[in-house]
Amino acid sequence: xxxxxxxxxxxxxxxxxxxxxxxxxxxxxxxxxxxxxxxxxxxxxxxxxxxxxxxxxxxxxxxxxxxxxxxxxxxxxxxxxxxxxxxxxxxxxxxxxxxxxxxxxxxxxxxxxxxxxxxxxxxxxxxxxxxxxxxxxxxxxxxxxxxxxxxxxxxxxxxxxxxxxxxxxxxxxxxxxxxxxxxxxxxxxxxxxxxxxxxxxxxxxxxxxxxxxxxxxxxxxxxxxxxxxxxxxxxxxxxxxxxxxxxxxxxxxxxxxxxxxxxxxxxxxxxxxxxxxxxxxxxxxxxxxxxxxxxxxxxxxxxxxxxxxxxxxxxxxxxxxxxxxxxxxxxxxxxxxxxxxxxxxxxxxxxxxxxxxxxxxxxxxxxxxxxxxxxxxxxxxxxxxxxxxxxxxxxxxxxxxxxxxxxxxxxxxxxxxxxxxxxxxxxxxxxxxxxxxxx
Ligand SMILES: Cc1cc2nc3c(=O)[nH]c(=O)nc-3n(C[C@H](O)[C@H](O)[C@H](O)COP(=O)(O)OP(=O)(O)OC[C@H]3O[C@@H](n4cnc5c(N)ncnc54)[C@H](O)[C@@H]3O)c2cc1C
Numbered sequence: 350x351x352x353x354x355x356x357x358x359x360x361x362x363x364x365x366x367x368x369x370x371x372x373x374x375x376x377x378x379x380x381x382x383x384x385x386x387x388x389x390x391x392x393x394x395x396x397x398x399x400x401x402x403x404x405x406x407x408x409x410x411x412x413x414x415x416x417x418x419x420x421x422x423x424x425x426x427x428x429x430x431x432x433x434x435x436x437x438x439x440x441x442x443x444x445x446x447x448x449x450x451x452x453x454x455x456x457x458x459x460x461x462x463x464x465x466x467x468x469x470x471x472x473x474x475x476x477x478x479x480x481x482x483x484x485x486x487x488x489x490x491x492x493x494x495x496x497x498x499x500x501x502x503x504x505x506x507x508x509x510x511x512x513x514x515x516x517x518x519x520x521x522x523x524x525x526x527x528x529x530x531x532x533x534x535x536x537x538x539x540x541x542x543x544x545x546x547x548x549x550x551x552x553x554x555x556x557x558x559x560x561x562x563x564x565x566x567x568x569x570x571x572x573x574x575x576x577x578x579x580x581x582x583x584x585x586x587x588x589x590x591x592x593x594x595x596x597x598x599x600x601x602x603x604x605x606x607x608x609x610x611x612x613x614x615x616x617x618x619x620x621x622x623x624x625x626x627x628x629x630x631x632x633x634x635x636x637x638x639x640x641x642x643x644x645x646x647x648x649x650x651x652x653x654x655x656x657x658x659x660x661x662x663x664x665x666x667x668x669x670x671x672x673x674x675x676x677x678x679x680x681x682x683x684x685x686x687x688x689x690x691x692x693x694x695x696x697x698x699x700x701x702x703x704x705x706x707x708x709x710x711x712x713x714x715x716x717x718x719x720x721x722x723x724x725x726x727x728x729x730x731x732x733x734x735x736x737x738x739x740x741x742x743x744x745x746x747x748x749x750x751x752x753x754x755x756x757x758x759x760x761x762x763x764x765x766x767x768x769x770x771x772x773x774x775x776x777x778x779x780x781x782x783x784x785x786x787x788x
Pocket of ligand 1: 366367368369370371372389390391392398399400401402403404408481482483484532533534535538556557558601644645646647664665666667671676677678679680682
């Protein structure tokens with residue numbers, strides 16, 4: 350077994366680790382700005398990612414900005430809004446009519462969405478390395494990241510007589526760049542290796558999901574369950590049913606770390622109990638399940654800070670950027686990827702290292718300006734909904750007041766017009782302005 354270790358000089362201006370929505374978007378805009386970009390992904394596309402597969406108008410806007418064809422002819426399933434189910438009532442709330450965001454959402458499997466985004470990055474000029482895991486940072490004498498160490502996928506070599514597959518060790522290669530981006534998701538081993546850990550004072554969610562063949566596979570609305578019942582027993586958590594348009598529904602549930610049941614619950618069993626109370630004709634039964642039940646964490650409200658340190662910038666889940674109000678992460682991953690690319694393009698165009706550094710250090714401030722106060726409100730919201738009685742009171746009141754729920758939808762999905770909006774937009778802007786930043 351041979352191990353090849355190669356060290357190269359500057360392989361790129363920027364190395365982006367992870368080709369999920371944040372990494373591919375960052376790589377796309379960096380390449381578009383004329384930089385040499387190396388995008389390194391441990392899996393190979395198409396690859397699965399545990400997700401609800403739901404895209405709000407915020408994510409649609411980010412996709413359109415990237416030049417993705419989001420037409421129905423191109424296979425995208427559109428939705429008109431959110432159906433909220435709570436306290437035995439259901440309310441269909443259309444996405445708001447705004448000049449800042451389109452009036453529709455989308456649904457797409459992550460296998461397909463993420464591959465499309467990675468291909469967009471390639472089309473813009475980024476070099477994509479699939480099947481290559483970043484195993485650690487390459488540091489200079491001052492502890493600054495100047496590249497990454499990688500391990501290429503092991504490849505089956507030959508079959509031995511005992512039928513054990515012999516494996517050829519993948520090559521170990523070190524790549525160098527002026528700046529490195531951690532877009533490697535919730536665990537972000539690269540951030541951890543640079544001393545950037547998750548924060549205990551920020552919200553965290555856990556969610557599980559699977560797919561069932563179902564007559565409900567085509568749905569004009571994303572469906573959100575604010576209370577889950579097993580017969581007449583109220584269960585902890587929140588659920589969703591998103592029709593995928595391909596014969597299946599994506600069904601899942603999640604819980605926040607402000608809930609007493611967080612960390613003490615068998616989430617798969619909880620899903621079973623919730624689904625037992627569903628109408629039989631929807632088909633959410635074991636026989637119709639097409640995938641295993643899989644779970645993952647949702648790091649929220651700047652769960653990892655600072656988002657820049659010693660040559661490393663964080664985007665998307667690596668920076669804990671899921672919206673605490675609604676668990677949406679794809680839009681924020683893509684938006685942070687774009688903000689990051691803008692900052693890095695300016696930074697690398699500065700003539701001295703000191704100036705480059707000054708611009709890179711502005712990245713956390715840019716994220717603060719975009720989301721800091723809104724995430725502070727989100728943290729308060731997460732504390733409140735961790736109290737089941739209060740939550741039940743609020744939803745039972747709200748469900749009888751569609752106007753109030755339309756306001757809530759704008760706030761929770763972060764969909765407002767900053768200028769020329771209506772009264773609810775102005776109230777949300779005022780609330781956000783008054784909230785302290787998320788330091
Ligand atoms: C159950 C569940 C349901 C959800 N539902 C929704 C939803 O409906 N809508 C929504 O907007 N958000 C949803 N989210 C959140 C959303 O999935 C994330 O916020 C989003 O995927 C973040 O994108 P990202 O690019 O930052 O990270 P990721 O999508 O996690 O991408 C990280 C990439 O980095 C790669 N990688 C990791 N480590 C390495 C390494 N060492 N070397 C190389 N590559 C590496 C991974 O393979 C992966 O491709 C959900 C999350 C969960 C858990």
